[in-house]
Amino acid sequence: MNTLIALIVGAATFYLGYSFYAKRIDEKIIKSDPKKATPAKMYMDGVDFSPASRNILYGYQFKSIAAAGPIVGAITAAGLWGWLPALLWLILGVTFVGWVQDYSAMMMAARRDGDSISAIAYKLVSPRSRTILLIFLFLYLLLIAGAFGNLLAGVLTNPTIPLGITMLALAGLLGGQMLYRWKMDIAVVTIVTVGLTLLVIALGPVAAVQGAVKGFNGWLDALNANQPIVSLFDPTAAAYAGGFVNIKVSYVFWLTFVAVFSYLGAALPVWRYAQPVNYVGFWIMALTILGGALGAAIAFFVKPELANFALPAFKVWDAGVKGTLQPLWPMLFVTIACGAISGWHALVSTVGTARQLENETDALPVGAGSMFSEMLLGVLALMAVSVAGKGVGAAAFATGVGNFLSIFGLDPKYGSALALAAFVIIVITVMQLVIRFMRVALTEALGDAMPIMRNLHVGTITSLVCMFLVVLTGTFVYLWQLFGGANQLMASLALMLVTLWLVSERRNALYAALPMLFMYVTTIAANLVTAWNLWAGVVQPGLGKANYEVVVFGGLLMIAIALLLVLLALFIGWDAWQSYSRMKSQQRAGVEAPA
Amino acid sequence: MVGGERGLTQTMSRVKDFIYGLLFYDFTLYALRTRASIESLFLLVTLGDLIGLPIMPPYYSLRILPYVVPNIAAWKRRMLREKDLLETDVMGMMSG
Numbered sequence: 001m002n003t004l005i006a007l008i009v010g011a012a013t014f015y016l017g018y019s020f021y022a023k024r025i026d027e028k029i030i031k032s033d034p035k036k037a038t039p040a041k042m043y044m045d046g047v048d049f050s051p052a053s054r055n056i057l058y059g060y061q062f063k064s065i066a067a068a069g070p071i072v073g074a075i076t077a078a079g080l081w082g083w084l085p086a087l088l089w090l091i092l093g094v095t096f097v098g099w100v101q102d103y104s105a106m107m108m109a110a111r112r113d114g115d116s117i118s119a120i121a122y123k124l125v126s127p128r129s130r131t132i133l134l135i136f137l138f139l140y141l142l143l144i145a146g147a148f149g150n151l152l153a154g155v156l157t158n159p160t161i162p163l164g165i166t167m168l169a170l171a172g173l174l175g176g177q178m179l180y181r182w183k184m185d186i187a188v189v190t191i192v193t194v195g196l197t198l199l200v201i202a203l204g205p206v207a208a209v210q211g212a213v214k215g216f217n218g219w220l221d222a223l224n225a226n227q228p229i230v231s232l233f234d235p236t237a238a239a240y241a242g243g244f245v246n247i248k249v250s251y252v253f254w255l256t257f258v259a260v261f262s263y264l265g266a267a268l269p270v271w272r273y274a275q276p277v278n279y280v281g282f283w284i285m286a287l288t289i290l291g292g293a294l295g296a297a298i299a300f301f302v303k304p305e306l307a308n309f310a311l312p313a314f315k316v317w318d319a320g321v322k323g324t325l326q327p328l329w330p331m332l333f334v335t336i337a338c339g340a341i342s343g344w345h346a347l348v349s350t351v352g353t354a355r356q357l358e359n360e361t362d363a364l365p366v367g368a369g370s371m372f373s374e375m376l377l378g379v380l381a382l383m384a385v386s387v388a389g390k391g392v393g394a395a396a397f398a399t400g401v402g403n404f405l406s407i408f409g410l411d412p413k414y415g416s417a418l419a420l421a422a423f424v425i426i427v428i429t430v431m432q433l434v435i436r437f438m439r440v441a442l443t444e445a446l447g448d449a450m451p452i453m454r455n456l457h458v459g460t461i462t463s464l465v466c467m468f469l470v471v472l473t474g475t476f477v478y479l480w481q482l483f484g485g486a487n488q489l490m491a492s493l494a495l496m497l498v499t500l501w502l503v504s505e506r507r508n509a510l511y512a513a514l515p516m517l518f519m520y521v522t523t524i525a526a527n528l529v530t531a532w533n534l535w536a537g538v539v540q541p542g543l544g545k546a547n548y549e550v551v552v553f554g555g556l557l558m559i560a561i562a563l564l565l566v567l568l569a570l571f572i573g574w575d576a577w578q579s580y581s582r583m584k585s586q587q588r589a590g591v592e593a594p595a
Numbered sequence: 596m597v598g599g600e601r602g603l604t605q606t607m608s609r610v611k612d613f614i615y616g617l618l619f620y621d622f623t624l625y626a627l628r629t630r631a632s633i634e635s636l637f638l639l640v641t642l643g644d645l646i647g648l649p650i651m652p653p654y655y656s657l658r659i660l661p662y663v664v665p666n667i668a669a670w671k672r673r674m675l676r677e678k679d680l681l682e683t684d685v686m687g688m689m690s691g
Contacts, residue, residue, distance in 0.1 A: 045669040047624070047631045048682070052616075055609045059616025064689065116679040134680055186619070270625060270688075278688050282618065348689075351681045433689045440683045 001083070002307040003383045003404075004300035009091065010379040014372040017095035022103065022368040029508055030107050032360040039114030040356050049114060049355045054362035057353055061370040063282070064348045065102070068148070068426045069338025070378035075385040075397045076480060077335040079240055083386040084313040085332055090382065093333075093340025094375040097515040101491055103367035104498040104512055105346040109354035110363060112501070116351045117494060124500045126575040132568045136490050138445065139561055140343070141438045143483035145463070146470030148431045149258055150479055153471065155394050155424055156254035159213035164201035164421040165428060168284075169261055171197045172277030180271050193276070194283040201284070201421040205413050217250040224249050230547055233537055234475040235321050236392060242321035245475065255471060258431065259464045265432025266439050266460040274432055281429040288401065288422035289380065295404030296383050306403045309386040324533045330526040333519070334484030339378025341519065343490025345371065384419075393476075394423050438463035473554020478534055482562055485527040489569050492519035496576045503583050520573065524566050531562040621688050631673060638663060638670045646674055 026032050040051040052060075077086040109115055115123070122130035156162055171193040178184045178192070203209050228246035237243035265274040299307040319326035338344070349367055357363055384400030402416030410418075439459040446453040453459055470479065495516035502509035538555035542548035641659050643650040645667065 043672055045672045047627045053612055055612030056616035056620055059613040060620045063617045116681050118679060275688060347681055351679060351686060437683055441680060444680050
């Protein structure tokens with residue numbers, strides 16, 4: 001296998017899935033009509049409800065759904081089971097499940113006055129399903145903060161990275177000042193901030209800089225006599241053979257750095273920090289991904305040895321080690337969350353894009369087109385980690401992209417440093433927004449009962465404490481899979497709503513119902529497996545040991561979250577079944593379908 | 596030849612729109628939201644009685660009315676629409 005074939009497979013999936021399946025569903029079942037007034041036209045308020053061209057919305061939707069998710073999921077899954085299962089799920093998942101959810105949720109919202117997914121759940125299923133969906137959302141945010149916090153703290157201990165990320169924060173502050181206070185041209189702001197950040201990232205691999213950061217990390221670890229604070233068993237350590245990961249003082253320091261970065265994003269005005277950091281970060285990511293994709297495409301012709309996959313196609317059916325379980329089914333389907341299907345997309349599609357559609361017919365290229373494009377990003381990440389062959393997760397991804405960039409004459413050492421920095425930037429820019437979102441969610445949920453939660457700083461610090469608690473108590477793979485579980489359950493709930501909507505309109509709902517059933521059963525099973533893994537891998541080994549109280553507490557907390565997710569999914573599934581039966585009996589009795 | 600040029604112009608315009616959507620559209624939305632919130636506040640103070648919140652004496656409201664007539668319908672929709680937790684200021688910037 002090589003990069004060219006993988007790219008052809010990805011592009012062929014896009015073409016065939018979009019042209020022969022998505023278009024058919026749009027024409028035969030949804031029957032999108034360019035003459036029908038969209039919410040953007042009916043309820044135009046100049047802000048949220050405002051028509052925009054399909055090309056703008058395609059870019060906007062793609063940006064909103066494609067970032068760290070498709071990259072992290074693909075590289076983690078490839079490491080656990082090999083590249084073939086990951087590639088198969090990416091292409092089959094997006095063709096039969098992913099675009100179905102994004103596009104159908106968008107059309108459902110467009111046909112229901114631009115209602116958000118929680119409002120639709122309230123009306124179509126039951127009042128409590130709205131509350132359940134919001135609890136899902138909060139747990140989703142908490143778990144993504146935990147998974148990304150864990151990932152970032154680990155990668156930031158790499159001495160090539162911290163300088164570039166510090167520069168990103170400063171470039172964000174500078175960008176906000178230049179753009180909004182000094183009213184400078186966006187082109188100048190872009191050149192200065194992105195250029196400065198790239199320059200400092202390039203300094204990362206310089207020996208003197210590396211030596212200084214290493215020395216600093218060493219000094220931090222010496223504060224605890226170079227001893228770990230705790231050691232956690234990580235099934236992905238030692239090239240997926242399993243091993244112990246030491247949490248040292250330097251790890252906690254870089255986690256605190258991530259928290260400060262996110263605190264600024266959550267507490268400062270959006271224009272001052274969050275938005276410009278996001279903007280600068282996006283450029284770095286886009287340049288790296290674009291360069292990497294071009295390099296992957298031409299590597300086959302220029303340097304074939306760089307284009308060949310070194311990772312095994314298939315490793316094992318069950319990648320679990322030492323009493324933990326990682327069976328291909330159901331774990332692959334939550335490990336690769338975005339890229340194949342993601343519940344997050346349904347939120348974006350309903351409260352964001354659906355309210356800005358100029359014509360109903362735009363939903364197909366915007367919703368389905370963006371999802372197929374995101375799959376290509378997942379395939380690119382998979383290619384990078386597959387050609388690298390060795391290393392785990394982010395490091396393997398960076399080595400692969402560094403190889404692709406070396407096609408253009410860039411030293412692989414600098415290419416890898418740029419790729420690793422771009423990876424960290426993608427993750428940390430999402431992280432700061434997640435903490436801001438958590439703060440808002442906490443204020444909404446607890447503000448009335450606990451007025452102190454309305455305070456901006458209290459809300460932010462509470463969110464960060466939750467993140468710390470989760471990060472310090474789990475290994476990345478469990479956090480990621482639990483996040484994937486919450487995300488994929490949201491996806492199956494979105495598909496459930498689409499199914500009910502189609503039934504209520506007496507349309508053929510099979511194309512949404514079958515993926516919904518598959519995702520619903522698979523994700524519930526995956527959450528139960530993760531709960532077992534947390535018990536066997538985190539809680540049980542730590543019971544009764546000194547210094548492991550926080551680890552055990554956090555492990556139990558995450559088990560509780562896993563079981564809560566399952567319980568809530570069963571509740572909402574039951575409510576949806578009741579709603580379905582009601583609709584069917586009304587239809588049999590000849591009651592008209594709701595408009 | 597003319598058809599080819601038109602095709603190229605059209606493709607360039609699509610790419611331009613895509614990049615605008617990818618990079619700058621959330622800036623536009625943020626600016627629009629900021630302007631809308633200031634405008635909403637102004638209209639609430641001056642014409643609050645239109646949605647059941649009389650704050651200013653009607654005399655001043657009537658003096659301002661001709662200038663704000665074009666904005667009233669959109670303002671009422673913005674103010675009276677049920678809002679969701681998902682509609683936070685960062686929703687447009689978040690990525691999956």
